[in-house]
Amino acid sequence: MDNMFPSEDSIPINESSFRLLRDLIYEYCGIYFDDTSQYLLQRRLSRRVRSKQLNSFQDYYYLLKYDPGREEELNEVIDVLTTNETYFFRESNQLKAFTDEILPELVERKTNEISPSLRIWSAGCSTGEEPYSIAILLLEARIPSHFEIEIFASDISQRVLKVARNGLYTKSSFRATAPKYIQRYFNRLEKHFQVVHDVKKLVNFGQLNLLDEGKLVFVKKMDVIFCRNVIIYFDAQAKRRVIDNLFNRLKPGGFLLLGHSESLINISTQFNLRHFVNDMVYQKSVQELDFI
Numbered sequence: 001m002d003n004m005f006p007s008e009d010s011i012p013i014n015e016s017s018f019r020l021l022r023d024l025i026y027e028y029c030g031i032y033f034d035d036t037s038q039y040l041l042q043r044r045l046s047r048r049v050r051s052k053q054l055n056s057f058q059d060y061y062y063l064l065k066y067d068p069g070r071e072e073e074l075n076e077v078i079d080v081l082t083t084n085e086t087y088f089f090r091e092s093n094q095l096k097a098f099t100d101e102i103l104p105e106l107v108e109r110k111t112n113e114i115s116p117s118l119r120i121w122s123a124g125c126s127t128g129e130e131p132y133s134i135a136i137l138l139l140e141a142r143i144p145s146h147f148e149i150e151i152f153a154s155d156i157s158q159r160v161l162k163v164a165r166n167g168l169y170t171k172s173s174f175r176a177t178a179p180k181y182i183q184r185y186f187n188r189l190e191k192h193f194q195v196v197h198d199v200k201k202l203v204n205f206g207q208l209n210l211l212d213e214g215k216l217v218f219v220k221k222m223d224v225i226f227c228r229n230v231i232i233y234f235d236a237q238a239k240r241r242v243i244d245n246l247f248n249r250l251k252p253g254g255f256l257l258l259g260h261s262e263s264l265i266n267i268s269t270q271f272n273l274r275h276f277v278n279d280m281v282y283q284k285s286v287q288e289l290d291f292i
C-alpha cells in the first residue's frame with residue numbers, strides 16, 4: 001500500500017511538474033491522478049527519474065514528452081502505475097451468465113452459418129487469469145466442433161503480458177477456483193501451477209491501449225468483450241472513449257461484460273441492458289449497422 005507521504009529517497013515533485021505529468025499520463029492511458037495524488041506519483045516514479053539519471057521531475061516530463069525513446073519509457077511508467085490485481089474465475093455469477101446463458105444464445109444464433117466462429121476479447125487482461133478462465137469455460141462448455149474459437153487478450157502493460165504468456169501462477173491466483181479445474185487444466189510445478197497447453201493455445205495476447213483508436217480499428221469484431229475492472233481508474237471522459245471504442249469492436253448482438261462495480265450510467269446509452277438469470281450484462285443491438 002502506498003503511503004501518502006514522500007519517503008526519504010524520493011525526489012521532490014513540485015506542483016507544476018505534477019500537473020504536467022499527470023495530464024500527460026491521463027492523455028496517454030486514461031488513468032487520472034487527482035490533486036491528492038501528488039505524493040503518490042512522486043513515490044512511484046522517483047525510481048524511474050533516478051534510473052534515467054535525471055535530477056528533477058520536470059526533466060523527466062520533458063523526456064516523456066520529447067525524447068525519441070519516450071514510448072519505451074511510457075511503458076515503464078504504465079508498469080509502475082497500473083493496478084493489476086486479478087485472479088482466476090473472478091465474479092462467478094457473471095461467468096455463469098456467460099457459460100449458461102450467453103454462450104448457448106450465441107451458438108444457437110450462429111449454428112447454421114457455414115463457418116461459425118466465437119470471438120471473445122479480454123480487454124485489460126492483466127496477468128492472464130481472466131482470458132485463461134474464459135478458455136477453460138469454453139473447453140468445459142463443449143462448443144460444437146465446427147465452431148472456430150478465438151480468444152484475444154490485451155493489456156497496455158508489457159510486464160503483465162509477459163507473465164500472462166508464461167502462464168505460471170501461484171496460490172493467490174486460485175482463491176476462487178474450483179479444485180476440479182486446477183486438476184484438469186494446470187500442471188503442478190515446484191512453486192507454481194502451469195496452464196496446460198490446450199488452454200494456452202486458445203489465447204492470443206497483444207499489447208493494446210484501449211484509448212489508441214488508430215490501433216483498435218485492426219481488432220476483429222467480437223461476440224463478447226470482457227472489460228472488467230479497467231475503467232474504474234478512468235474519469236468520465238476517458239470511460240466514454242473506451243466504451244465507444246469497445247462498442248465499435250462488437251458485432252451486432254454482441255455482449256459487453258464490465259466489472260461488478262462498473263456501469264454505463266452517465267457514460268453511454270448505446271447498449272441495451274440484458275437481464276439474464278445469473279447477471280445483467282450490456283448488449284449491442286442486433287439491428288445495429290456494422291460498418292466500421
Ligand SMILES: C[S@@+](CC[C@H](N)C(=O)[O-])C[C@H]1O[C@@H](n2cnc3c(N)ncnc32)[C@H](O)[C@@H]1O
Pocket residue numbers: 028029030031082083084085086087090123124125126127130154155156157160208209210211227228229230259
Ligand atoms: C485490475 S486489472 C483487471 C484485470 C482483469 N480484467 C480482472 O478483472 O481481473 C486492470 C488492467 O487494466 C489495464 N489497463 C489500464 N489502463 C489501460 C488502457 N488504457 N488500455 C489497456 N489496458 C489498460 C492495466 O494494465 C491492468 O492490467
